[in-house]
Amino acid sequence: MYGSTLWSLVWISIIGYTLPEEVKRSMYGECVKTCGFAPPIRALYMDRHCIRGNDKCLYCKYYGCPVVECFSKGKKVVPNITPDGRCMTCEDQCVYASEIYKKGDKFMAADDLNTCRCLKKGRVLCTMKKKKPSLSGYCDI
Template sequence: MASFLDVRVWMIVIGSFGIALGFYGPMFQQCARYCSKDPPEVSGAINVCVKGWDNCTYCKFYTNNCPDIQECQNKAVPIPSHGDRCMICPGVACVYNGHAYFAHEMFDSVDGVNKCMCLRGGKVRCDKFHLGLPMSFCS
């Protein structure tokens, strides 16, 4: 059974409102450590994880901000993104780390190592090249 100090609530501030998105377990440096369960999928966040020598998974979470929309081409009206989280210009398929991308567009992952691709339907797929061991990844 986890003690009060072992369980934390992750808060993301959207505007002036804090919204609790999920629970994460004990911390190891800058990572949340998951040993008996899979890391959660957190709405509005990007997680990057590595497997440890101890069969645990170590994850960093990054806020997946919405892009700033200045003006859409041809004076088009912005529409909701996949999952209704952000407003994007028509034709844009994905939102990742504060940027809008078209389907099949490639871009850098938040981990600084891998490449990602925007897929139709708003999903993002990233390479999974080795990011090192938790000792270096989480520092």
């Protein structure tokens, strides 16, 4: 057993594979900065939007989900779960960065650079421009 583990380590070093580095998280203004080999924090009942910095770290802003009351034909009905499973919304509505939008609405993305549109079934589609927003502006520094 020890020999096979040693052989694996030798083989890894020969092919140039490096083991994942330690995950480092810290606050950068209003953003949670995540560096290393790990996904950003996934929080229940929170909407998250991230950008990648030039340092290859992720900078994520978290937004609380709005409280919704849904009605159909004058009666209160159970809200739907958003496609990402984080928030609740009414029929033909979307939740994005703590705001509620109606199907067809267009609005600015959290990065203040791209635009988004509310689609059916709570889905949000945003443009992906190649230009990155400034980290200081995005993270409110």
